[in-house]
Amino acid sequence: MPELPEVEVVRAGLAPAVDGAEIVAVRVLDERSLRRHGGPAEDFVDRLVGRVLGAPERRGKFIWIPLDPPSFPGLVRSFPGLVEGPAETASALAIHLGMSGQVLLRERDVDDVRTRIRLDIVHPTHGELRVNFVDQRIFGSMAIVPLVPAADHPEQRIPTHVTHIARDPLDPLFDTDAVVARIRRRRSGIKRVLLDQTTVSGVGNIYADEALWRARLHYDQPADSLTRATAMRLLDDVRAVLDQALAEGGTSFDAQYVNVNGASGYFARSLNVYGQQGEPCPRCGTPIVRERFMNRGSHVCPRCQRPRAAA
Numbered sequence: 001m002p003e004l005p006e007v008e009v010v011r012a013g014l015a016p017a018v019d020g021a022e023i024v025a026v027r028v029l030d031e032r033s034l035r036r037h038g039g040p041a042e043d044f045v046d047r048l049v050g051r052v053l054g055a056p057e058r059r060g061k062f063i064w065i066p067l068d069p070p071s072f073p074g075l076v077r078s079f080p081g082l083v084e085g086p087a088e089t090a091s092a093l094a095i096h097l098g099m100s101g102q103v104l105l106r107e108r109d110v111d112d113v114r115t116r117i118r119l120d121i122v123h124p125t126h127g128e129l130r131v132n133f134v135d136q137r138i139f140g141s142m143a144i145v146p147l148v149p150a151a152d153h154p155e156q157r158i159p160t161h162v163t164h165i166a167r168d169p170l171d172p173l174f175d176t177d178a179v180v181a182r183i184r185r186r187r188s189g190i191k192r193v194l195l196d197q198t199t200v201s202g203v204g205n206i207y208a209d210e211a212l213w214r215a216r217l218h219y220d221q222p223a224d225s226l227t228r229a230t231a232m233r234l235l236d237d238v239r240a241v242l243d244q245a246l247a248e249g250g251t252s253f254d255a256q257y258v259n260v261n262g263a264s265g266y267f268a269r270s271l272n273v274y275g276q277q278g279e280p281c282p283r284c285g286t287p288i289v290r291e292r293f294m295n296r297g298s299h300v301c302p303r304c305q306r307p308r309a310a311a
Contacts, residue, residue: 004202005245013260025120033116037143060201064092101140168202191219
């Protein structure tokens with residue numbers, strides 16, 4: 001599924017077009033894309049039409065767009081986790097990209113193949129636009145969700161379904177010292193720890209492999225064997241990989257991972273180990289290998305990333 005850079009590219013691309021825009025029409029073309037919404041398609045449509053969108057936000061791989069209070073209280077409907085009335089003022093349109101979800105900004109008369117949900121909006125500056133939620137495999141979704149105060153920063157409101165998700169290394173409130181301490185208490189292999197979204201969010205298979213290569217760490221190196229300095233350096237490498245991937249528009253191996261204009265990212269050209277099995281390590285020349293890991297693969301340099309008693 002898309003990792004932090006791909007999701008952030010979508011969030012940043014949506015921001016100027018949707019912040020302050022009013023939703024004037026909603027069409028649900030496939031109700032399977034509402035599987036995470038607490039109500040039928042009619043509820044989803046009624047509770048969105050006439051609402052004004054705020055600036056899109058993100059935590060890890062999750063995007064949401066805050067909604068202003070409904071203009072007509074009669075349209076407010078109860079659903080699990082929300083009650084009618086004031087609670088509705090703290091809600092958002094949550095977007096889950098799944099494996100192949102895309103959010104495409106279009107002119108009002110443009111449709112895309114495999115569009116599952118369509119939002120017609122009017123922006124005070126950009127005029128009439130269309131937001132198409134396109135999803136080939138239909139693992140992604142849209143939903144209206146309640147917002148609650150973040151446990152570590154009550155002034156910030158986040159969707160209830162991401163309260164267990166840790167902050168990511170690009171978050172201004174990311175607490176590096178606390179995350180280092182958390183990592184060093186874990187006995188699991190370091191890659192498993194990086195993929196645990198409750199420890200550090202936004203990192204998936206691609207960027208874990210790339211960061212571990214930069215840090216010269218084997219994916220199965222026990223996390224509790226890392227010194228504090230090594231763990232700090234690893235988080236710096238994670239941040240550097242994410243920053244570079246974000247600057248290059250994310251990683252696109254096929255047409256499924258695109259920005260809001262349908263353009264592919266090009267970080268795939270900068271990959272050092274992920275998907276490079278058989279190619280020489282850019283650092284030492286040893287052929288990169290792919291090993292089985294958690295029902296997928298892990299890419300390592302056998303020379304640069306040897307397991308150690310302590311790291």
